[in-house]
Amino acid sequence: MPMTTLADAPLRQARNSAAFWAATGRSRGHEVIRRPGFLAVNGDERAGLRILIQEPATDTAEIIDLVRRAPGPVNLEDPFSATDLSALELRSWQMPVMLRPPGPVEPPLMEVVRVRDEPDLRAAELALIAGFDLTRFEPYRAGEMFPAALLEQPGVDVFAARLDGVIGGACVTMVDEGLGSHYWVGTPPGFRSRGVGRAVMVGSLTALPDLPFTLTASRLGRPLYESLGFVVAADSTWYSGAGPLRP
Template sequence: MNDLHLANKNGAAFWRALGPARGYELIERPGFLAALDPIRNGLRVVLTSDQPPAADLAELTDLLTSRAWPRVTIEDPYGVVSPPLTPARWPVMIRPAAPLPEPTVDVVHVRTEEQLAAVDKVVVEGFPLPHFQPYGSAAAVPPALLSSPGFDAYLIAVDGQWAAAGATITQDDVAGVYFVTTRPEFRGHGLARQLMYAVLRELDPLPVTLTAAAPAQHLYQSLGFTTIAESTWWSS
């Protein structure tokens, strides 16, 4: 399995865990995984094959057009679809296992629902995620994830306030990093780097994948991640 397939496999695993935890309907076919939420998150699709069956593409088109979704996001790392949506390209990155320094701040490995609620608040306000605001209207990182196999989350506090957070999914021979963010008032102090030090040391010796937003690409490159592909994210 090449690195892109490995990364994409983990992306599907992430939504396989997150979707049901949020109460979404999942549809999984050989060519795609879709999470359906008609109220808030809309239609979220991960293309999982570079040669999806024609029947899967037809079903995906039907999903896209059969409802008035509040949002649509289709992750296509293989360049196999061209829906009537707005494209953006994001680098898919991977890092082989390699030594890293210990973090110089306390990074909390989340164990309780209260801690996971803090992760949720940091993610909703830090990314930000407007469709989950105001905070508390629904959980972007819901408590059910604590019992999801392979899921872990992490927090950093500054002066008694939760300031940075991130999550990981581990499946088989690869791990993926998601939701790494710092609340705006705590940015510029290297908290994301310290969080990643702890996360990557925890995941060692697995290769680790992620999809990087533009502001974080330099950080991830400095941590040993390299770009293996650009995924097209189609969105409404």
């Protein structure tokens, strides 16, 4: 596999995101829709619809139809920021796609585990629901966000950091076609500013030191990622709506 560069990072991130969300959809038993220009995972009224643009300036006719018939919340990612989705009544914002070349990192300052069992997976699930304020998954149903089958999907790993014996943060990594990517890097409010986010990132990178990594960074997360060697490659446009949406 050729070295990932800043120029091709958005495309590599798009492909990895599609692999990750297809794995998530399969583990949840949701419909996975593959088209040349996009991948969609059509869930239920709580999980909603996830669409991942795979090519710049993708045709939008089927995307618009899927969004308008969505059973629940809509989330759409365009890492190229090149597809015209102005016909949709969705909130939009931009976040940077970032790339980190392979290389070692300092060991984490707290215990970080690769999640292997049900209790740790549930604790990671709860930490991320709280960390991202995912009210769509409330009231809580164990295994709805992260079914046990997710850990059986090729390339998927969940990492969790323990502070004072309690899982206080987690992330998910997806390895596909020689590239790793991070998803759901988060900590609940009570564990923030205590080094948990850094620990879970460092722990996951330590486990996979020979791979380049991409991610899409929030404004608050970007300084942490830059301190770990991630560099901005391009701006990705994200869209969100409550659904179902009608013409």
